[in-house]
Amino acid sequence: MSAADPLLSIEELVTEFYTEKETVRAVDGVNFDIHRGETLGIVGESGSGKSVTARSIMGLVESPGSVLSESSITFDGEELTEKSESEYQNIRGAKIAMVFQDPLTSLNPVYTVGNQLKETLRLHRGLTGKAATEKAIELLEDVGIPDAARRVKEYPHQFSGGMRQRTVIALALACSPELLICDEPTTALDVTIQAQILELLDEIQEERDLAIMFITHDMGVIAEVSDRVAVMYAGEIVESAPVIDLYENPAHPYTNGLLDSIPGEEPGGGELSTIEGEVPIPNGPATHCRFEPRCPKAFEECLEVPPQLLATEEQTDDHRAACLLYPDDMSREEAVQEHRAAAVRTGGIDE
Ligand code: SF4
Structure with missing residues (x-):
């Protein structure tokens, strides 16, 4: 493994839970990398799949749930999804540690x-x-x-x-872990203490070259801690970008909704914006855009094509959005066609 390789690499992660009535696909085809010394912020509302993603990495998904076999979680060059429970115990805590909300x-x-x-x-x-x-x-x-x-x-x-x-x-x-997963670690704390804990994490990261995966629903906190951000919605990453780019040029309508909902950021100083409706519970692979019922920019094809995480502009690779409006330097018809073709390639829809 070279120093340029990611410490953690997640590919096509799918985690499901089975009840008598239905299958809940809590994480649906998630991909991301985290490098040493880097903080990836994962943001989204409750039910977006952030914590289940963390538990999947930690090997903590228990029956009636499972990480599907096509998923890959590589840590320091080792495939974790093939580990037995006793092998996982040696990794959990020692190489990957987790800090919870409460x-x-x-x-x-x-x-x-x-x-x-x-x-x-x-x-x-x-x-x-x-x-x-x-x-x-x-x-x-x-x-x-x-x-x-x-x-x-x-x-x-x-x-x-x-x-x-x-x-x-x-x-x-x-145990001197190499990756620290923080799941809403400051949500239960008041603002002053929250700032102190964020500062502490920053110091520790610098001293130890720690990789940090930081989960929160708070866009303000994400801006402070992250190098890169992945926005999750209904089990999928709907936008990913370097933190400054995400805040300066948000692409996905859901990200725009989250940014408009930050107190003090309401357009024109008026009433605080909210995103109407609730996060749906996915129970199978996506066949359309799951954000469509809440999206102010929805159009007909949003109910026919599942958006794929594609570059927001043809020449950009590090800013991606799962929305049929992108790449935005293509016509809408061409962009929809790009997503349709990508969905066929990944098996999301039939040709
Ligand atoms: S694909 Fe359509 S419904 Fe989904 S976020 Fe983009 S515009 Fe909105």
Whole structure:
């Protein structure tokens, strides 16, 4: 593997859940890469498939769900979808770690934070006794917990919300992971603490050359943390671009809707915009644009052709949108034809 290769590469990821009534295709044909030292922001409403994507990478999709066999998740050159559960356990926590929204779900209330850190260090790094205690204190110091030698003996309920999330980050870092997946890590925190946690993640990333996948529904947070952004809707990535390009030239009508919904960004300073309607629950491969019922720019073909993630302009490769209006330097008929041909190639529709 060369340094230019992505650390994580996701290809055609499809994750489904099966109920008596229906199959829910929570993630539908997602593709992206993350390089060392890079932050990929994944943004979208609840139900867009962001968290299921994260759980699929972590090998945490349990029955009645499964990652379909055509999916590929390559981490550091290894195919993860072929790993057994015990092989996955060696990767989870050690090479890929995850920080969840609510620190209380990651911390055990009956053990001191020190004991929880030491248990992780024992399991993954074989550290015990004084060495483990010293490492636990060092980790708390690394995440900015003052008076760490004393606080290591305290319980989670004795910590503030921000301190708890710092502790969860310390737990995630205990095994020196190469990829950190953060699933709405600041949503439960107030704005000042949120800013501190984002700053901490930034510092840690720089020190350790960490790759970060940052999931949130908050476009403001995405702008602060990401190098590149993938916008998800109903299980699919509908737009991907370098962060500045996404904010300066948003393409997909859904991305435009999300940007108009940021408080303080309402056009003309009027009422806050919202995207009417709800995210649909996909139960099979897309046969049309899933955003069509909510899209202000929808036209007839949007109900006939499933848009593919294509370049927004013919000469651009790093800004892509799954919308029949793009590439925008083609006529609408040509663009629809491009999407139709791409959908036939990927098996999305028949010729
Ligand atoms: S394909 Fe059509 S319905 Fe879908 S986002 Fe583009 S314009 Fe809107």
